[in-house]
Amino acid sequence: MWRQLGAQFTDLFAMVLIVASGITFVAYELEQPRDLGTLQLAFAILGVVVLNAVIGFAQEYSAERTAESLQAMVPHTCRALRDGERLELPVRELVPGDVVAVEAGDAVSADCRAVEAHELSVNNAPLIGESNAVGRTAEPVAAGPPLEARNCLFMGTDVVAGSGRAVVFATGAGTEFGKIYRLAAAAPRQKTPLQRQVASMARRVAGAALAIGALLFAVRLPTGEPLVPLFVFALGVMVALVPEGLPATLSVSLAIGVRRMAKRHALIKRLLAVEALGSTTVICTDKTGTLTQAEMTVAxxxxxxxxxxxxxxxxxxxxxxxxxxxxxxxxxxxxxxxxxxxxxxxxxxxxxxxxxxxxxxxxxxxxxxxxxxxxxxxxxxxxxxxxxxxxxxxxxxxxxxxxxxxxxxxxxxxxxxxxxxxxxxxxxxxx
Missing domain, CATH: 3.40.1110.10 (Calcium-transporting ATPase, cytoplasmic domain N)
Structure with a gap:
């Protein structure tokens, strides 16, 4: 959690503001007499950085806690046969070779092969996107892709009819459902268009502020003024060129977008994803449960x-x-x-x-x-x-x-x- 909070301060614009706040503190120390307004400005800039980090952290932390509820798709207990006894076991204790009993209404706990099937049908929508019931058989089938095997049941799917028994051959990350999880977890994080634009602007603003501050210091230096007031003046110009309110404005705007999407049952893990979605031109997605609700209605x-x-x-x-x-x-x-x-x-x-x-x-x-x-x-x-x-x-x-x-x-x-x-x-x- 602390690393997650600390990551909010590594954004280039946040770092520019932190440097600006530090420079303002230095300017306050060098001023003679000291101006309380300079100290207030330093704390205000620092406060904007902290506020922006808190807003981003709170939203992402809350979204991650909500995302954990998605684990409800996978059952936490199952009925297994061990030593001739029918037991209620935690799913995490299943191992390859266990025999599980399934019936209509159950969620499948692991990838397994049916050894008994009595009018057994499953809904493979979580894996293939289609919510049609698919019959399962205990008979051997020809070798081929696992998802096409009519004698296999897969973790995360539902039994919609019949009953049967099956032998576990894969659990956890080794299942087809686990492979999807691993692919999603391994996907590299890419910066959104807004992040790239803000970073580019931060670099330009920082460069312009340093250049203009240095130029003003050089121009006024020959006038014979004391160095400390000249340096404080140049620092003040540099700080004034940094738009301190922009990060907070962005965070609040994106947070409003997140709340609006939440009312439509859309889960946003990162604030910047809202802007990234708005910049998207092509969406590749499955149909059932994403663009539709996996429901059928007689019209x-x-x-x-x-x-x-x-x-x-x-x-x-x-x-x-x-x-x-x-x-x-x-x-x-x-x-x-x-x-x-x-x-x-x-x-x-x-x-x-x-x-x-x-x-x-x-x-x-x-x-x-x-x-x-x-x-x-x-x-x-x-x-x-x-x-x-x-x-x-x-x-x-x-x-x-x-x-x-x-x-x-x-x-x-x-x-x-x-x-x-x-x-x-x-x-x-x-x-």
């Missing part, structure tokens, strides 16, 4: 040849479906043919989905249409399930009711329509 429902607009965004079931009675049965079936769960907000998190994001969007639109899925599940309990796979491109659930069994399916339109023999088309649609 329209098509039924009986009509479009029914849906209001509201995100996973909060707040909004309305136009003419909900016409689509309620459709959305009831869609909601029953889902394995995802909608989780209410807590103190730290908003509405979220455990499971596939597409299924989460279906649950939300069903709730907006007034469908009580808990009551529907109680009235038509699920008997069995045929999970979605890349061959069928369909998911089917079978439910029991008072009049028999019903199969509800969802999936690719081309596959679903190929299995249809009839369509329910209500007269209210005008057809």
């Amino acid at each position: 329209r429902v098509w039924a009986d040849g009509l479009l029914h607009p849906v209001s509201g965004v995100g996973y909060a079931p707040v909004g309305e479906v136009d003419d909900p009675a016409a689509v309620r049965e459709l959305l009831r079936v869609a909601g029953l043919c889902c394995n995802a769960r909608l989780v209410p907000p807590t103190d730290l998190k908003h509405w979220r989905v455990l499971g596939d994001t597409t299924e989460g969007a279906l649950l939300v639109v069903a709730a907006k249409a007034g469908v009580d899925l808990e009551a529907a599940e109680a009235a038509t309990p699920r008997v069995t399930e045929f999970p979605f796979d890349s061959d069928r491109k369909l998911m089917t659930t079978v439910h029991r009711s008072n009049v028999g069994h019903h199969a509800y399916a969802k999936g690719a339109p081309s596959e679903l329509l190929a299995h249809c023999t009839a369509i329910e088309w209500k007269a209210s649609a005008g057809h």
Whole structure:
């Protein structure tokens, strides 16, 4: 922390001001009689340097503490099997060779290979940027890039469906997530355009102040005035040429920018990053979770040849479906043919989905249409399930009711329509 604070005084402009303050103290000592205003000026210049350093340090220290909360992406405990016992272990105690148990809703604690997989799917968005659920298998796969291996689970990702067991083969910095961290940590710090401009101006100001002070001293020296007053006069001119208020003005302006961005949930670790972002002309970024919020929302429902607009965004079931009675049965079936769960907000998190994001969007639109899925599940309990796979491109659930069994399916339109023999088309649609 002390090194971090000390770094605030190594900026060229800060050093120029410190030298200016020191020269002003010297001028005060040499003056006869001494002028209290000179002493006040010396302390004022020094105060500006300290104030600027405190503002910069406080902002960066606060941002770093906030950045530490990002470690919540990695779970702190996990379920491991050792000596035939199922234990709850701290993640830091995992070693290659450990067997971990995972199920829907868990965060993966290390890079591992699945040895058991029961309809297991994961969300690899933290690594690849795409939030689609990806099925995992316990079967051997051909050699290739680790991220493409369908039998591997990676630290920092989430299990969205199913359950299984996996053998750890990499932990900590040796994981794919750890490699990203190492790359980010190894990136050299480059000076921002503002830093380069301020440093250039500081050099010009310092050079001009020294040159003009020396010139005035040389010009007045032949007049026969005492050396000490001449030197004090030259020092005063040099100090007057240094814009003492500029660093504080810059820090306050950038701090205001940081606060404005914080209100929009943007974390800024360094004050100068605000100005650097304003100077940026090209941004290379992934899509999911950066330019988007890794959420899916149903905007329209098509039924009986009509479009029914849906209001509201995100996973909060707040909004309305136009003419909900016409689509309620459709959305009831869609909601029953889902394995995802909608989780209410807590103190730290908003509405979220455990499971596939597409299924989460279906649950939300069903709730907006007034469908009580808990009551529907109680009235038509699920008997069995045929999970979605890349061959069928369909998911089917079978439910029991008072009049028999019903199969509800969802999936690719081309596959679903190929299995249809009839369509329910209500007269209210005008057809």
